[in-house]
Amino acid sequence: MVHLFRTGIVISVLFLLLVTTADLQAQVVEEWVAIYNGAVNAEDAATDVATDAAGNVYVTGYTATLPLSPWNFDYCTIKYDTTGAVVWSATYNGPISGADLAQAIYVDAGDNVYVTGYSEGLIAGGPVTLDYATVKYDPNGVQMWVARYNGPGNQADIANDITVDMTGNVYVTGLSWNQMAEDYATVKYDPTGAQLWVARYDGPGMSSDEAQTVAVNQNFEVFVTGWSLGLGTSFDYATIAYDPMGIQLWVNRYNGPANSGDGATDLVLDENSNVYVTGWSQGTGTQEDFATIAYNVTGGTIWTNRWNNVGYEDVGNAIEVDHDGNVYVTGYTSYAPYPMENFDYATIQYSATGAQNWVNIFDGPMSAEDKAQDIEVDDYGNSYVTGWATAQDSSKDYCTLKYDFSGGQQWVMFYNDPLNGDDLAQAISLSPEGKVHVTGWIYGFAAASLDWATVRYSPTVMVWLDPISPPIQIPASGGSYDYRIYVHNVAATTTTCDIWCDILKPNGTLSVPVLGPVNVTLAAGFTGNRYRTQNIPSAAPPGDYAHNAYSGTYGGQIWDQDHFPWEKLTDDSGGEVVGDWASYGESFDAWTLDPRLGSWPSATVLTGVSPNPFNPTTTITFDLQVAANVTLNVFDISGRNVGAQHAVPTSGSGTTPTTGFYPPGSHAITFDGSNLSSGIYFYRLEAGEYSAVGKMVLLK
Incomplete structure (x- = not known):
């Protein structure tokens, strides 16, 4: 999961009034859908998405290289422009052309792209292994380097997440086998791909430990979380901080009240390097509950908040924080025991002190399986959630929702693939101008195959x-x-x-x-x-x-x-x-x-207003490449038109001093403010479909 740092200063609260379904749909449109079907028309799946400052969209996942083969895949990474057109596509094939599956993506401020996941390798004279494989591309999609990591067990090493600091150092985390079982393994690379350090964590149970996500703060301290087997406690949350050299600063484990299974799924930092973790935790008689924890930068627990709906399975999948420290968690909740589960989206906002502000449950059209997977929050405290919901024909569709700061549902959008199959959204990202991008996998164009689909939603009127x-x-x-x-x-x-x-x-x-x-x-x-x-x-x-x-x-x-x-x-x-x-x-x-959208006609150019400020006259100059009727209007701050009696063209003719048919060439209109008082005036120059507006200041 990718967490991009965003800046903003304003949170505006709108009190939601009565809203109809038409209102919910009117405010958002599906701008485009980009479907990717690989070369062999087999299994292709997107796992993560990111957006750059210009609104370009980057998707990573994997693509099949042999039809009907369960083990022949390459990393596949695609950049789309703001219209959904492919800018470039890049694949990575590991050393033995086996299973190479990308899991996460990050785009830095220079539009360099970083992808990580796992890739089959081969130890000389030994078995096939799974290794971390991290790839960096330049802004044009040219591969700059590949860094592989094979753990001490020479077995399965699976990278789950990636992030990049402000100087271009790269951090990857996941699970890595020692000689006996899995450990957390966090790797730091420099901007050239050289490995700087590896930090491994083997929990007190000395057994299965799997890191899920990684983040880095402005001081280059690194934070990871996931789940780790304890001593007599089953799996626990395990959240760890490392210094810039990879030395462990602290570890904080969380064992829920049932002394049973607990697993952290996501982590995010706020602007003060407080750490927020969410996931699932066994409750006493309640099965899994959401469990969300805030730690300070030194590892002290600030608050813990558990959420149980009706006593069945409640799983937190993703977390975000806004600039005021409000925390947003999403996942799913069940209304029945296994195997009769009926899952709904569940999204929660907590205050900076851990108080629950609101909970929003979303039940899809069939009241069946609806599971939220990812969340983003914009600069105004609006939250965007994606996953999938069961449609009326019992297939599954992408389902993306927007909530306002107070938890009011603003809109919901579904995406159903052309063949009406199952469509499972996995990740979401926002562009700086407020576009929403969702990706995942869909039932594809070939029988028994998967493709990926990336959807862009936009406010109807920006x-x-x-x-x-x-x-x-x-x-x-x-x-x-x-x-x-x-x-x-x-x-x-x-x-x-x-x-x-x-x-x-x-x-x-x-x-x-x-x-x-x-x-x-x-x-x-x-x-x-x-x-x-x-x-x-x-x-x-x-x-x-x-x-x-x-x-x-x-x-x-x-x-x-x-x-x-x-x-x-x-x-x-x-x-x-x-x-x-x-x-x-x-x-x-x-x-x-x-x-700014390129809609000025090239036939007319406003060249200047001089002097400005002025007393008592100023001249407005413009060029015409073709003949045109030209109109100049000047208004005072009350909106009164004062231009007709005070502006005189130096060329052209017409029925009024400021309106006439002007031939091609350079022209000027003089504005005389002798009979006007000091103040601000606005001019509007129109030539055909061209219109230019500006301010003039009369100082006497």
């Missing part, structure tokens, strides 16, 4: 903010800042929604909305933006703020959101005192085109 001239600092007397707000309708149909903005104050409470709600109807694929100015009053207290934008149903569902930070200073740098939270600028009655 919204994002672009502050002008950050970082933004407002003096104590108040002031204003400028920004653009963008929207994009991802759907293939016209979509109606609300757009609104608010500001989060330093004390964490929302002000009254500063923009909207504005109800908009957007054509399929539409992208637009608006240039706005936001006043900040002198009465606003000093501190760190966030300007938030939302799409969705105002007072109901948030489909997408974005924010940028700004600061109110304690000292005053002078200037006019501002008294309100007014927001002004372009209205939403028409939309400009979005240059």
